[in-house]
Amino acid sequence: MKDYAEPLARLIDELKRLPGIGQKSAQRIAFHLERASPEEAERLARAILDAKEKIKLCSLCNNLTEQDPCEYCTDARRDQEVVCVVETPYNLISVEKTREFHGLYHVLHGALSPLQGIGPEQLKLKNLIERLKGGKIRELIVATNPNVEGEATAIYLSKLIKPLGIKVTRIAMGIPVGSELEFADEVTMLKAIEGRREI
Amino acid sequence: MPLRETEALVLRTYRLGEADKIASLFTRQLGRLRAVAAGAQRPKSRYGGMLEPLSYIRLWIFERENRDLLRINSAELLESFFDMQKDYRLQVAAQFVAEVADRFLPEREVNDRAFRLVLAVLRTMKQSGETNRPLVYFDYWLLRLGGFLPDFGHCTSCGRGLADAPVYYAAGFEGLLCEDCRPPQAMLFTARERLARVVERCQATLSHWTGEEESAGDLREVRHFFEELIEAHLERKLVTRPLLDEV
Ligand SMILES: [Zn+2]
Ligand SMILES: [Zn+2]
Numbered sequence: 001m002k003d004y005a006e007p008l009a010r011l012i013d014e015l016k017r018l019p020g021i022g023q024k025s026a027q028r029i030a031f032h033l034e035r036a037s038p039e040e041a042e043r044l045a046r047a048i049l050d051a052k053e054k055i056k057l058c059s060l061c062n063n064l065t066e067q068d069p070c071e072y073c074t075d076a077r078r079d080q081e082v083v084c085v086v087e088t089p090y091n092l093i094s095v096e097k098t099r100e101f102h103g104l105y106h107v108l109h110g111a112l113s114p115l116q117g118i119g120p121e122q123l124k125l126k127n128l129i130e131r132l133k134g135g136k137i138r139e140l141i142v143a144t145n146p147n148v149e150g151e152a153t154a155i156y157l158s159k160l161i162k163p164l165g166i167k168v169t170r171i172a173m174g175i176p177v178g179s180e181l182e183f184a185d186e187v188t189m190l191k192a193i194e195g196r197r198e199i
Numbered sequence: 200m201p202l203r204e205t206e207a208l209v210l211r212t213y214r215l216g217e218a219d220k221i222a223s224l225f226t227r228q229l230g231r232l233r234a235v236a237a238g239a240q241r242p243k244s245r246y247g248g249m250l251e252p253l254s255y256i257r258l259w260i261f262e263r264e265n266r267d268l269l270r271i272n273s274a275e276l277l278e279s280f281f282d283m284q285k286d287y288r289l290q291v292a293a294q295f296v297a298e299v300a301d302r303f304l305p306e307r308e309v310n311d312r313a314f315r316l317v318l319a320v321l322r323t324m325k326q327s328g329e330t331n332r333p334l335v336y337f338d339y340w341l342l343r344l345g346g347f348l349p350d351f352g353h354c355t356s357c358g359r360g361l362a363d364a365p366v367y368y369a370a371g372f373e374g375l376l377c378e379d380c381r382p383p384q385a386m387l388f389t390a391r392e393r394l395a396r397v398v399e400r401c402q403a404t405l406s407h408w409t410g411e412e413e414s415a416g417d418l419r420e421v422r423h424f425f426e427e428l429i430e431a432h433l434e435r436k437l438v439t440r441p442l443l444d445e446v
Binding site (some may be wrong): 100155 | 211216217242243245246247248249251252275276279281284285286287290291294295300353437438439441442445446
């Protein structure tokens with residue numbers, strides 16, 4: 001015997017596929033939607049479909065966008081000579097929030113992760129190389145995550161791109177602001193020392 | 200809830216909810232197991248880089264009755280393989296080792312020889328920057344320790360002596376095959392002499408396997424055959440395996 005009527009079980013199953021949603025959360029959301037008005041449910045369904053239909057990848061930088069090229073790529077006030085490489089569209093937002101970066105972006109949609117079957121072929125690199133060969137760009141800032149996958153990706157990119165005569169830099173890694181040296185493990189401490197700068 | 204101390208190699212981690220991680224660990228004193236590292240996804244987590252793939256750590260864990268999942272109380276880093284994996288080639292090789300260990304080793308079974316094997320293989324890759332010999336050595340010994348090393352002198356299917364006749368290997372078969380037993384997709388195995396030399400070399404420690412030049416090409420066929428044996432035993436394809444040949 002099933003616990004729930006088939007349509008409800010199906011909804012719970014679909015919700016469970018979403019990141020961070022387990023059985024309990026899925027049940028809670030499903031019951032909430034069951035109680036909601038038909039209009040409310042319709043609005044949610046429409047929003048999901050709209051996002052799926054209207055959002056595409058920018059052909060230049062792979063950011064999620066409604067217009068192609070995206071708002072960053074078409075903004076003439078941005079520095080056309082510097083490109084910041086990030087793993088995901090939400091990493092792009094993190095960099096953008098600093099308001100300190102005024103160049104262009106490139107989204108890889110992942111990082112080198114053999115355990116997840118992700119090698120260079122699975123990353124969105126082709127249009128980056130094309131853009132770099134255009135000759136306008138002089139610096140590439142690699143802002144991939146400070147973990148094994150992000151580091152391997154950064155080194156891979158620098159080997160690939162330095163021969164094109166473009167400067168490749170890596171964001172600093174190390175001790176998070178607000179924490180204490182005492183609690184830093186050796187890897188983190190080493191990264192912090194490697195990334196030191198003159199003051 | 201007893202607190203246990205053990206050394207461990209981090210095989211991989213998964214996100215758990217918003218803040219935690221589940222780590223698949225090959226521990227020296229408790230065998231392979233999964234444990235929750237609370238708060239490990241947070242930027243200021245006390246785990247820092249300790250739970251990156253293949254970190255060699257000491258940890259203290261709570262055993263919970265009737266629960267598969269243990270909980271990490273604290274950990275300290277003994278040796279990092281982070282910098283080694285900056286080199287994509289070494290990252291792929293190291294993570295192949297992690298994936299195979301994760302799939303191959305039975306849960307909660309202490310295996311000190313396998314533990315020392317994985318550590319020696321990682322250290323050799325880190326020191327020499329070489330992947331060919333360490334990977335072949337790892338495959339050989341893991342198969343042998345698991346009791347899955349076939350008799351290379353006989354067909355695994357019909358048991359006939361293979362002598363000098365052409366031999367084959369194929370996905371899903373746990374040894375070499377004779378002409379009559381080979382399935383249509385089987386590959387001709389041309390490296391029998393090399394295989395005999397590899398077996399001989401593997402009888403000593405990995406650090407003794409030096410001097411003679413062993414290029415990727417020299418060892419590729421033996422490595423492919425061993426990988427086929429591992430996948431045959433696991434009854435599944437390894438995710439990292441295709442990447443080994445792309446680098
Ligand atoms: Zn764009
Ligand atoms: Zn046979």
